[in-house]
Amino acid sequence: MIFYKKFYFLIFGVFFIAHSVLANTVVNDDISYITEFATLDDDIASASLVWTLNSKSKEQNRKLQAFLAAKINGPIGRKSVREIIDFRIINDINFSIDATPNHLILTVQSQKESFALAASHTNEILKNTAINETWLKRKNYSFRNISSTKLRTPELLENELISYVLFTGSDEIISKDSINLEISRRPNQIIFNARNFEFNDITNILLKDLPTYNAILNDEANKPFHQLPHGVIHLEDEEATETLIFIGTVQSFNSLIHQAETNTLFKYMGYGAGSEMFRIIRQEKRASYDPRSHFNQISEKLAFTGLSATVASETWDEIHNLMYDIYNNTRMGLNTRQGLKNSHNIVINELITNLRKKPNWLVKRYLELHPDQPPETSINLELINASFDVSPDLLNNKAVKILSDPSNLISIIIGGKINNKIRKDDSSYCQLPKGKSLTFCLEKLTKAQDSR
Amino acid sequence: MQASFFIASDIYNSHLNNLLYLDGNTAQSFSQSSYIAINGDIEYTASLIPFDGVTLEDAYKSLRMSIKNLDTNNITQKEIEIARSKNVAYTKSLAQSPRAYLDFFQNLGSDGLPPVSPKEFSKMIANAPNEDILKIISAFVADSPSAVILAKLDNNL
Numbered sequence: 001m002i003f004y005k006k007f008y009f010l011i012f013g014v015f016f017i018a019h020s021v022l023a024n025t026v027v028n029d030d031i032s033y034i035t036e037f038a039t040l041d042d043d044i045a046s047a048s049l050v051w052t053l054n055s056k057s058k059e060q061n062r063k064l065q066a067f068l069a070a071k072i073n074g075p076i077g078r079k080s081v082r083e084i085i086d087f088r089i090i091n092d093i094n095f096s097i098d099a100t101p102n103h104l105i106l107t108v109q110s111q112k113e114s115f116a117l118a119a120s121h122t123n124e125i126l127k128n129t130a131i132n133e134t135w136l137k138r139k140n141y142s143f144r145n146i147s148s149t150k151l152r153t154p155e156l157l158e159n160e161l162i163s164y165v166l167f168t169g170s171d172e173i174i175s176k177d178s179i180n181l182e183i184s185r186r187p188n189q190i191i192f193n194a195r196n197f198e199f200n201d202i203t204n205i206l207l208k209d210l211p212t213y214n215a216i217l218n219d220e221a222n223k224p225f226h227q228l229p230h231g232v233i234h235l236e237d238e239e240a241t242e243t244l245i246f247i248g249t250v251q252s253f254n255s256l257i258h259q260a261e262t263n264t265l266f267k268y269m270g271y272g273a274g275s276e277m278f279r280i281i282r283q284e285k286r287a288s289y290d291p292r293s294h295f296n297q298i299s300e301k302l303a304f305t306g307l308s309a310t311v312a313s314e315t316w317d318e319i320h321n322l323m324y325d326i327y328n329n330t331r332m333g334l335n336t337r338q339g340l341k342n343s344h345n346i347v348i349n350e351l352i353t354n355l356r357k358k359p360n361w362l363v364k365r366y367l368e369l370h371p372d373q374p375p376e377t378s379i380n381l382e383l384i385n386a387s388f389d390v391s392p393d394l395l396n397n398k399a400v401k402i403l404s405d406p407s408n409l410i411s412i413i414i415g416g417k418i419n420n421k422i423r424k425d426d427s428s429y430c431q432l433p434k435g436k437s438l439t440f441c442l443e444k445l446t447k448a449q450d451s452r
Numbered sequence: 453m454q455a456s457f458f459i460a461s462d463i464y465n466s467h468l469n470n471l472l473y474l475d476g477n478t479a480q481s482f483s484q485s486s487y488i489a490i491n492g493d494i495e496y497t498a499s500l501i502p503f504d505g506v507t508l509e510d511a512y513k514s515l516r517m518s519i520k521n522l523d524t525n526n527i528t529q530k531e532i533e534i535a536r537s538k539n540v541a542y543t544k545s546l547a548q549s550p551r552a553y554l555d556f557f558q559n560l561g562s563d564g565l566p567p568v569s570p571k572e573f574s575k576m577i578a579n580a581p582n583e584d585i586l587k588i589i590s591a592f593v594a595d596s597p598s599a600v601i602l603a604k605l606d607n608n609l
């Protein structure tokens with residue numbers, strides 16, 4: 001049985017067509033489900049193999065990804081790594097690894113003409129259960145936790161906060177052997193993506209001789225997500241010449257249009273040279289090289305949002321206030337019409353780039369909706385339509401309802417001197433001791449706020 | 453010339469990559485780049501992060517020895533052909549995006565070489581004489597002045 005659903009988008013007078021094809025064909029037995037999309041650029045085909053595999057902690061999640069990375073990068077039988085790398089370059093075969101709290105995802109991508117070869121190479125990797133210890137060590141190191149209190153980049157801070165929200169279980173050590181066994185079984189779902197391409201045989205090539213059994217690791221459900229507390233977390237460091245400032249939160253949305261509108265407003269505040277953060281903090285104030293906004297969807301109708309900048313330490317409280325001003329002004333609807341239009345275009349461009357070039361983005365959106373198996377009827381990626389439905393002209397009137405109240409935001413300051421003006425009671429202020437991770441303060445504030 | 457240079461640097465880079473990263477445990481990560489400077493010199497940069505348990509001094513020593521002892525006398529015909537195919541695959545992949553196309557021109561431009569289309573370039577790759585390729589590799593291997601930066605973090609990340 002095959003169901004078709006087509007979307008047509010009109011952008012800048014040009015039709016962009018993406019159709020998702022859903023086949024709920026069960027391959028041989030009831031283990032792997034196949035779903036097909038057709039959104040990628042013309043020459044490219046991809047297959048994402050998805051193991052349903054719960055990670056209780058971020059550390060477990062890292063271990064799983066590192067193991068899979070070692071499996072992909074190490075030697076296979078008598079084939080040396082050099083031989084394997086050359087083969088991949090010559091045939092333009094690329095692998096990428098991704099994970100959610102519930103899934104481990106391996107995506108293989110190549111040009112359509114060599115995709116059958118890419119699939120049989122993938123099968124060869126999956127069947128190889130001998131893991132090279134050097135590569136495992138190397139990959140465990142690459143996937144290690146780097147604390148944002150030490151290497152103070154907005155990217156690491158974002159990752160650390162998202163991990164805190166998503167991974168809420170206890171960190172039990174899982175053995176190498178059990179990970180190996182888990183990844184040696186057939187993936188639970190396979191998600192293909194290519195335009196005008198028949199994937200018929202590819203499934204069988206990918207799955208050839210892979211054993212089928214149920215997931216063994218962590219088969220109980222994950223605990224619910226954490227929420228970020230509000231208030232201020234400050235890691236004081238008088239010696240640091242630069243200070244990283246973040247204000248933001250994890251926001252849940254009551255509708256997909258609400259999500260797309262929020263995304264548009266965050267683009268307005270801090271995406272690229274036309275944004276408020278850039279205009280005011282970088283150009284007018286010359287205070288920071290990297291001011292920007294964050295909007296990262298982390299689950300269904302849930303996104304990590306915020307503003308960040310790295311500034312000279314002595315100016316941090318001034319810029320921190322300024323960032324609140326930018327947030328409040330946008331929330332009050334004091335935004336230019338053209339700016340909002342541009343920001344909406346950025347949202348659309350990003351969406352199209354994701355659909356055309358980033359198969360993992362679509363796989364993650366799909367898995368949020370259908371974590372275990374494809375739906376009986378059709379896949380409804382309403383987010384795509386909702387993004388087009390945003391009316392930039394209406395945003396100024398609605399902004400106050402779209403964005404969270406500023407009192408819900410968390411400020412995280414890493415570096416600089418203590419500012420007594422924002423130092424309040426223990427339920428909204430936490431000074432992070434040196435050497436402790438952010439979790440220390442996140443938990444402390446959450447506890448204090450829950451008991452009120 | 454530019455085609456021979458691309459193939460030669462691929463072979464040179466692969467040799468060192470094998471020694472220090474793929475088959476050896478010296479490097480956690482290893483990256484290299486080479487280009488032709490304005491005066492026609494070849495400029496080569498390598499950056500290496502030592503593998504867990506390897507000291508900075510030992511890693512530096514291995515890197516130096518690998519460069520010094522690199523035996524280019526037994527570069528095989530097969531090796532040259534693989535490097536050739538890799539470069540053909542690279543030019544083919546450029547058609548996938550305007551960005552990649554632009555990067556290709558920048559890549560040629562930064563070597564001070566005139567722009568040619570990827571299609572033309574792939575012909576040049578196919579026709580690059582072995583002799584030229586080996587000559588460029590020997591230029592890579594020849595003694596030359598070099599600068600070294602060793603850097604250590606003062607805390608454990």
